[in-house]
Amino acid sequence: MAQNQLANQKTRQLTQQQQLNREEWKDTEFYPQILQYDQIGIASVTLEPDGSLQITDTEGKTYKDAQFQTIQTTNPDKAVIIQDKSGDQWVVDKAGKVSKVPGGGLYPGLSIPVSDSVVRIVEKALKNIQKSAENQQDPARKAFLQARTMLTANTPPTTLNQTEVASLGFTELFSATAPMDPTEQGQLLPFLKHYDAYATAELTYVRTQVYLLISKRHQGNEKLLAQTLLTSQDKPLTIHLQQQLDAHTPESQIIAYCQQQIEQTLNRLTIQILTH
Numbered sequence: 406m407a408q409n410q411l412a413n414q415k416t417r418q419l420t421q422q423q424q425l426n427r428e429e430w431k432d433t434e435f436y437p438q439i440l441q442y443d444q445i446g447i448a449s450v451t452l453e454p455d456g457s458l459q460i461t462d463t464e465g466k467t468y469k470d471a472q473f474q475t476i477q478t479t480n481p482d483k484a485v486i487i488q489d490k491s492g493d494q495w496v497v498d499k500a501g502k503v504s505k506v507p508g509g510g511l512y513p514g515l516s517i518p519v520s521d522s523v524v525r526i527v528e529k530a531l532k533n534i535q536k537s538a539e540n541q542q543d544p545a546r547k548a549f550l551q552a553r554t555m556l557t558a559n560t561p562p563t564t565l566n567q568t569e570v571a572s573l574g575f576t577e578l579f580s581a582t583a584p585m586d587p588t589e590q591g592q593l594l595p596f597l598k599h600y601d602a603y604a605t606a607e608l609t610y611v612r613t614q615v616y617l618l619i620s621k622r623h624q625g626n627e628k629l630l631a632q633t634l635l636t637s638q639d640k641p642l643t644i645h646l647q648q649q650l651d652a653h654t655p656e657s658q659i660i661a662y663c664q665q666q667i668e669q670t671l672n673r674l675t676i677q678i679l680t681h
Contacts, residue, residue, distance in 0.1 A: 415678045416618050423510025427633070430496065430506070435513040436476055436483040437640065439494075442468075447489035450503050458497065460487070473497075486511050492677055512633040512641060519628045523646045526656070527627040530663040531620045534671075538616035545610040552599070552606035559595045612675040619671055636666050 446463040453459055458473035476485055477497075484498040494509040623630050631643035642663065649659045 413614060413618055416615055416674070419508055419674070419677070420619075420622070422508035426494075426506050426508060426510045427512075430511055433484050433496070433498070434482065435511070436480050436485045437513045439486045439488050439513065440470060440472060441488055443488070443490045445489060446491055447487070447493065447495065450487055450495040450497070450505075452497060452501050452503055458487075462489075486513070491680075492673070510633075517632055517641055517643055519631045519643045520647060520650075522650050523631050523643050524627045526646050526650075526659050526663050527631050527642075527667075528624065529660050530667055531624055531627065531630075533660065533664050534616050534667060535620035535624075538613050538620065541609075541613050542617065545606075545613045549606040549610035552603040556596070556599045556603040559599045608675065608679065611679060612672065615671050615675045615678065616668070619674070630667070634667065634670055642666055 442460060442462075445460075445466075445468075447460055448463045448465075449461045451459045451461070456474050456477065458470040460468040460470060462468070470487075473485065476483075482499055484496050487495040487497070488509055492509040494506040494511055496504045496506055496511065498504070631646065632641055634642040636642055636645050645666075646659060646663060649662065
């Protein structure tokens with residue numbers, strides 16, 4: 406119950422922050438694609454005197470964005486969104502000012518029209534996601550509670566806490582650089598095994614809760630979701646759905662594609678919740 410409440414609370418807080426971000430930037434015209442840095446956490450974004458964009462990650466490593474100068478030259482009237490692996494964003498406006506947008510939530514497609522047909526596709530996809538999550542909710546909760554019980558029962562008598570022990574991993578734990586006597590190995594091996602099962606069960610359960618919460622919350626807001634959710638091609642979902650509708654793609658295929666894109670976004674949100 407506490408895990409469920411925590412997941413719901415974090416999801417609500419992130420959703421509220423993103424809504425505030427979109428309200429603040431609603432009059433800004435953005436370049437149609439986001440510059441994604443989904444392998445790193447960004448610490449800072451700097452516009453250099455020569456017009457290049459320098460990205461510094463949380464470990465101090467710097468990157469020069471090769472696309473930015475071309476984008477700025479060909480689209481001088483548009484702001485550019487940069488996003489890191491956690492979903493935090495930075496905006497470089499047309500005047501060259503860099504602003505951090507904690508929590509992100511900004512998308513290029515807010516001004517793109519959405520047809521009634523697209524809204525119906527998104528509505529059906531959300532209902533599918535909700536139904537699937539409702540069916541998985543109880544089994545996922547039971548598996549999570551069982552895994553937690555097993556983890557607690559196998560906690561080793563060590564001065565290291567559970568997170569520290571699990572973060573070491575098998576390789577370092579039993580390597581020549583970190584030798585352990587057979588007794589210690591015997592104590593830790595069951596714990597690590599159950600910790601892995603616990604982490605998997607926790608991810609599944611929290612993801613189910615996120616699916617339920619978001620699918621219910623966006624029912625009635627399908628238009629906004631179609632405008633703001635980016636597909637794997639970094640373009641608003643509504644563009645791809647309308648293209649498929651215009652091409653007379655079978656509705657079942659369009660719904661399945663829409664559902665897949667929404668679930669990919671919810672999976673990323675789940676990871677953010679568990680790692681923040």
